[in-house]
Each structure stands twice: as C-alpha cells, then as structure tokens.
Amino acid sequence: MSATLSKASVSVFASPSSWIESDALDQCHQVAALDGMVHVAAMPDLHPGKGAPIGAAMSSRVLYPLLVGSDIGCGIAVFPIRIKRPAPERLATRFPDLDKPLDPDDELLQDQEIPMGYGEQLATVGRGNHFVELARVRTVHDEAHAERLGLRAKDLVLIVHSGSRGLGERILRAHTEEHGAGPAADVDAYLTAHDAAVRWGSLNRRLMAARVARALGAPAEEPIVDECHNSVTLVDGRYLHRKGAANGDGRDVLVAGTRGTASYLVAAHAGADANYSVAHGAGRKMSRSDALVRGKAKHTVEELRRTPVGSYVVCGDRQLLFEEAPTAYKKIERVIDDLVEHKLATPVVSTLPVVTYKVADKGGRR
Template identity: 75%
Template sequence: MKRASLSTKQSTVTVFASPTSWIESDAVTQCHQVAALDGMLHVAAMPDLHPGKGAPIGAAMASRVLYPFLVGSDIGCGIAVFPIKLKRAVPARLAGRFPDLDSPPESDDPAWSVVHSGIPGGHVDGLGTLGRGNHFVELAKIDTVFEPGHAERLGLDAGDLVLIVHSGSRGLGERILRAHTEVHGAGPAPDPDAYLAMHDDAVRWGSLNRRLMAARVAHALGTEPTEPIVDECHNLVEIRDGVYLHRKGVAPGDGRDVLIAGTRGTHSYLVAAHAGPDANYSVAHGAGRKMSRADALRRGKVKHTVEQLRNTSVGSLVVCGDRQLLFEEAPTAYKRIEQVIGDLVDHNLATPVATTLPLVTYKTPDVGYAEAKRGRRSRRT
C-alpha cells in the first residue's frame, strides 16, 4: 500500500491508490495545478482519478476560496439506489420496456406523483431525462453480500432487485457554470453565497431528477416507485469547518452508504464509507476512465462489434441506440472496479457491503429493443 503525499505552496496532494493502480500522470498534474490555486489547502485524489476539462475528476479539494470550475457544469450529479419488486427479471423481456429517457415525461405520467413540492430553481427543462456521457439507469440484482447486518438495515438481501440511477442537473448546472465563467473564467466566485444558492438548487434538482426517472422506469416495468435507500451526490461544494470542500467525481465518505459504479459489464459496489480528514471525507464514485472517449472509440471499433457491446460478459443487456456512445462507454474504457474498491479498503476509506450485478443498463432509446417488444406482442395476438 502506498499513499503519495506532496506539498505545493503550503497545500498538499494525496493520492489514495496503490502502486499497481492505473493513475494517469496528467491527472496527477491537474491535482498539483489545483493545489497551487490561491487559498487551496488539500487535494485528496481517489483511485478512480482521471483527467478532466481543466480540473481532475475523482478528487476532493479543500480551499478557503470557492472555485465553481472545480465542481463543473453537472452540479448535483450523483447515484441513487431504489429497491424494486418484479415477479420475473428476464433481461430480454424487460429491455424493451424502459421508457424513452431522452424525452421528458408527459403531463399525465404517473411518475410525477414523486414530485411533492416545487421544482428547484423553477427549472423544468430536462426534468425526468438522463443525458449522455456516463449517465445510466440500471436494473440490477444484489449479488454477493459481504456485511449481512448492514445490508439488512438497508432492507437488502442477495437476489433482491434495485434500480441504480446516475444523473445530474442537466441544463441547470450548465447554465450556472456558464454564467460564472463568461465573466470570471476559472477564477473564484465573487459572491460565494449567491453561487451557493444556485448550486443548492441544482443539487436538489439532480436528486429530484433521479427520483423522477426511477419512478418512470418502475411504472414502465409494471411496478410501483419506491424511495431511495442511497442517494449521494458526487459533484458539489460543501462548507465544512469554514472551508469550501469541492467534490468533482467523488462521493461524501463521512459515514454514508455509497454506490460505487463499475461498468455496464461488471459488478458495482455498495459500500459503507468512513473516510476522514486526510481524504477530505470522500470516497471514489466509480471505476474511473482509463481511456479518453476518442481512444475508446478508436480501439473499441477494432476489438468489439456493436452486438458484443449490447450483450455483456455477465449476461446483461445494454439499451443504447447511440453506437458511438456504446464504444465510448465500453467496459474496457474503464479501470477495474475491484482495484478501486481494494484501494479504498486498503486505505481504510470504505467497507464493502454488497455487490450489484447488472441485468439491463439503459443509456439511450434503442429502436431494436422497441421493435422486438412489438414483435412479441404481435405474436401473442
């Protein structure tokens, strides 16, 4: 086990990863560039660290100064886990029943029943939609349970089904960041309170968006929505002990239950997080990219067919009508989730509670699955 800790102008950078973990030098360089910013105190990088646009992804950054660009445009992005009850979970039968999450729900959609109060920021555009990139909605089952007592407290047991929803604040967060950068670039927020008021709306919006999508999917699969047992945001600013703690692709790790996403072709891990101040009270949020999207697209077209990417090695199905996205988000474009979890355990940041195994992972609407569903209906009639 190795923890690298270096000082930059009185601030420190710590990378919580083993020597065998895949950590790009460009990502570490970005961490040190952030550490050199005025007011920065400590940068804690997780084992899923990888380069981002101007700032690292997979890092928690503590500063006396608030920097909106360190959080980015997808403020409030996070992962929620919802229990779901289905009589039979046959991926081939369920894949074509997922709703079109590129389009907002109709006004009479029963999923709206989960919206109990006003919409944060009054921002309706995009509510109930997923977005692109690494966002997904996944039907999964609880596989291995490592901590039965903890899993039982969450109401989970091996074989149970869950919906995992990974999404953020869509156009709202982008609008907030753009309003700042058009005037101040990568500089600090001139009025932190004003920024945080908008930021908090985006965080609440992202959480509501995950609930609304989970409800849409539940109804489409013929069951009732449930409340999330986990819902942790990994793009946000938290004020802690008078310091601005920026999280970009890292989840709160101070006594929280966190779903750390693998890939659509691997397990994900539900963990009990117990990270302390040296890790900026944070844990990893996923496997982390090891290839850029351009590299994943180029290499993937040589190694994989579209059909191979729609049918994973664990027996699950991927609903994604965007072929380029299929290659960009291929499991091989990501680090090994087992290595990421192992590093967190070795550094005493988290304890695995259970794994989830994907059954159907939804990315974008796929005409092929919809046609197959219509074909099954016509044969029955």
Template identity: 75%
Template sequence: MSQQHSSPPATVTVFASPASWIESDAVAQCHQVAALDGMTHVAAMPDLHPGKGAPIGAAMASTVLYPFLVGSDIGCGIAVFPVKLKRAVPEKLAARFPDLDRALDPERDADDPAWAVLKGDVPAGHVEGLGTVGRGNHFVELARIGTILDAGHASRLGLDAGDLVLVVHSGSRGLGERILRAHTEVHGAGPAPDPAAYLAAHDDAVRWGSLNRRLLAARVAHALGFEPAEPIVDQCHNLVELRDGSYLHRKGAAPGDGRDVLIAGTRGTPSYLVAAHAGPDAGHSVAHGAGRKMSRSDALRRGRAKHTVEELRRTPVGSLVVCGDRQLLFEEAPTAYKRIEQVIADLVDHALATPIATTIPLVTYKTPENRGKRGRR
C-alpha cells in the same frame, strides 16, 4: 500557475496503490489545483482521471470557492432504489424501458404517474429535461444484489442476495451548466465573487438532480410494473460544501463521512455498495466509480477495432445494454474503465470504506434503441 501564496502550498494525497492505473496528467492536474490561491488540500481517489481543467475523482479544500472545480453537472449523483418484481427476464424488461431521452412536460404529461414523487415545486423552476437520463456515463440500470459482503449492514438496508435494485446515475441536466456558464462568462476559472449567491443556485441544482433521479426511477417503475419506492442510497458526487470553515469541492467524489455510497463499476462488471468512513485527509470522500482509463476517442477507436455493436449489447456478465447511440456504446465499453475491484481494494486498504454488497447488471439503459419512437408516448 504563478499565483503568489501567503500560506504554504496545498498538500496533495493520492489514495491509490502502486497497482492502480493513475494517469500522470491527472496527478498533474491535482498539483495545478493545489497551486490555486486559498487551496489547502487535494485528496485524489483511486478512480482519478483527467478532466477539463480539473481532475475527476478528487475532493479539493480551499478557503476560496472555485465553481470550475465542481464543473457543469452540479448535483450529479447515484441513487439506488429497491425493486419488487416477481421475475426479471432481461430481454423482456429491456424492451419495456420507457424513452428516457424524452422529457416529462408538466402540461403535456400532467397525468403521468411519475409526478407523484414531486413534493412541492421544481427547484429553480427548471422544467427543461425533467425525467431524462442524459448522455456520457449517465445510466439507469436494473441490477440484482450479488455477493453480500457485510450481512449486518445489508440487512439494515433491507437487502438480501438476489434482490433487485434500480441504480440511477444522472445530474442536473442543463441547470448546472447554466449556473457554471453564468460564472465563467464573467470570471472564467476564477473564484466566485459572491459565494452565497453561487451556493444558492448550486443548492437548487443539487436538489434538482436528486428529484430527477427519483423521477427517472418512477418512470421505469411504472413502465416495468412495480411500485416506485424511496431510494435506500442517494449521494451526489459533484458539489461543494462548507466544512470546517473551508469550501470542500467534490468533482467525481462521493461524500464519505458515514454514508452509504454506490460506487459504479461498468455495465459489464459489478458495482459496489459501500459504507464510507473517510476522514479529513481524504476530504471526507470516496470514489464515485471505476474511473475512465481511456479517453472517449481512444475507446471509440480501439473498440471499433475489437468489438462489434452486437458484442457490446450483451455484456460479460450476461446483461443487456439498451443504447441506440452506436458511438456511445463504444465510448462507454467496460474496457474503457479501470478495474472496479482495484478501486474498491484501494478504498479498503486506506480505511475509507467497507464493502456491503455487489450489484450485478441485468439491463443497463443509456438511450432508446429505436430513435423513431422518440416523438410518441
């Protein structure tokens, strides 16, 4: 890029070890972002991978607000909810998951008990897609707490080994996309001409994403027979915040300034609940997941040569995957992602996070099994 700088170019720091799989294309994207006017620092996480125009797994500080650095899924994040169930038999529970492709309609579904989590109005009045999980790497997962790695912190969160939790990864569905499109149709990848107006819409999308994760959890709770609870963790990893006079853009990077974060593995590996304590060099951020090491097309091609659909429905940890979309099964196969253990090791080595506990998947929901059920209650 050939912008003129009145200040030195931004610094780029990659928080990964030589053992980590980091694509050169992703690092190149970090340097392209660093060359934008107003950029001061780009912090790349160990789950870094290339995105559409901007890297995923990065925190980017600038005196100028760039909506494209946050992307279209504003408000996407991961929440963890405690689950009280006497017995968790994956096969039985997988069959009882509700259809989370089917949106909750305020009129048609007015009596649905999941609405109890809604306090006040729906942000931006955006009722489209409420209570749906979305596609791509979004999921709802029933998991059990595996290894406790920091007993004191786990105890403060009310967690013991063997406890059940519900992990919800979803965003603002069409709302964030609408906000980004309104900007790019006029300004492309340029800065927001009115940062306050963008931030007002952005904040609605962040609130919407958090509400939607609660709605998804409540729908699953009522279907599986336990009481919905408040999340013990709910961190958004696609957002921008004003910090120290700068705009801190996070794209696939979770806030890491004294917060608890669930860093997602894959449906066939543990995820890690960590206490994050990242400073300014790391953009006050930590990784948000294992990070892709294969494009979707590569994962599809290689997966079809290596696995059957049935093999992908039962994971290496013995969990079940509910996914009626065969292509998505291959695209989201555990082998398409980096090793979560390496991502966590890099965060620990760089003093960005302390692991609290692992979560082991039991049932991972992506899309309904039987598409024929979609139109029914």
C-alpha cells in the same frame, strides 16, 4: 502516498499498482497551486477532466465553481424494486424513453416542487457516463449492514446515475462568462443556485426511478442510497469541492462499475486526510476518442449490447456504446481494494447489471 511540491498538500489514495494517469496527477497539482487551496485528496478512480481532475475532493478557503463543474448535483441513487420473473431481454424492451421529459400533466409531477422552476429536462438521464440500471445483488459482504438497508442476495435494485442536466450547465456558464476559472465573485448567489441544482439532481433521479418502476409494473420506492458527487459544501470552515467524489463521512455510497461488471455499495468512513470523501466509480482509463478507436477494432455493436455477465444494454447511440465500453474503465475491484486498504470504506453488497439503459433505442433492434 503524499506530495508537497505544491502550495497545498496532495494525497493520492491508490496503491502503486493502480492505474493513475500522469495528466490527472498534474491537474491535482495545478489545482493545489490555486490561491487559497488547502488540500487535494485524489481517489483511486482519478482521471483527467475539463479544467480539473475527476475523482478528487479539494478543500480551499476560496470557492471555485470550476472545481465542481457543470453537472452540479450529479450523483447515484439506489432504489429497491420488486419484479416477478425478471427476464433481461424482455425487460430491456420495456424501459421508457428517458431522453424524453415527462409530460407536464404526468401524475409523477403532481405536487412536486421543481427547483428554480427548471422543468425542461426533468426525469431524463442525459449522455456520457449517465445511466439507469436494473441490477441484482450478487454478494452480501456485510450481512448486518445489508439487512439494515433491506438488501439480500439476489434482490433487484435500480441504480440511477444522473445530475442537474442543463440547469447545472447554465449556472457554471453564468460564472465562467464573467470570471473564467476564477473564484466565485458572489459566494452566496452561487451557493443558492448550486444548492437548487443539487436538489434538482436528486429529484431527477427519483423521477426516473419512478418512471422505470411504472414501466416495469413495479411500485415506486424511496431510495436507500442517494449521494451526489459533484458539489461544494462548507466543512471545517473551508469550501470542500467534490468532482467525481462522494461524501464519505459516514454515508452509504454506490461506487459504480461498468455496464459489464459489478458495482459496490460501500459504507464510507473517510477522514480529514481524504477530505471526508470516497470514489464514485471505476474511473476512465481511456479517453472517449481512444475508446472509440480501440473499441471498433475489438468489438461489434451487438457484442457491446449483450455483456459477458448476461445483461442487456439499451443504447441507440453506436458511438456511445464504444465510448462507454467496459474496457474503457479501470477495474472496479482495484478501486474498491484501494478504498479498503486506505480505510476509507467497507463493502456492503456488490451488484451485477441485468439491464443498463444509456440512450433510447428507437430503431427497434430486437
């Protein structure tokens, strides 16, 4: 469905039965009314964000840092991992503390070029919806494509979702303190910093995967997928801002579900009408405050730490457990169906969580 009420065109790639908040649609039209905007493509995981919708790809003749947000370079990477006898409860106790940065002398940092020299939070996951997950391939939907990626049913993978941490925040703050929500005054300077944050986010995901593999006694592997979903690039002579939307131009993308549901690795083939983008996850259907209130009325902490699919959640922050409960998110299958129906992507494999790491549990609950 499309709308032409704003200066720029707005297209929503979701079926009428999909959950799309009116506030998120309003934000799309507010963005479309900005000077220089050309087209806003809203993904099926669309939901309201701070100053701009999350789950949208927005093309413009003007670069707006706020449309990328503070977590520049945030994305999801998928790594193969080989573990003998992967018992979820035992493995959950062996995850490293990913809130604590690596020691500067750690072998994983040797010969690493750290973008902008920002080593303060390197190899840490952060809060919010970020996570590191040991998952198992549940279903292979496209055998030939899965084989090219080296994936088979029952294989284990590490899924790492994080970004540029304080570096991205620092870059956005430097802009907003002077220019607020306005366009970048020095496009080249912003893009130089932005590109460094994107590289930092990718390095961060790789280092976390290596930390987890080492802790679980597995060799470190190169990622088979690593796509960021908060970025701006030049496409067709325009600035394409993605906020919670992944590059869908012939890429493989992991569309994350929740810690209690499946995720889907898809082959993306989105065109210009979708701003060459696809969804990055299930998308919230409850605010954090609503999820906290409703979750406490429905669930106990222990219920949220052991999911219906038999996986374990490592999370020492009780409030975050409720805020990030699976019920706070849309159904991932509906999001994937919308991508397929709109010819934006094709499923390759689906995965189910075994252990999901959110925040270190220093209380030793087990």
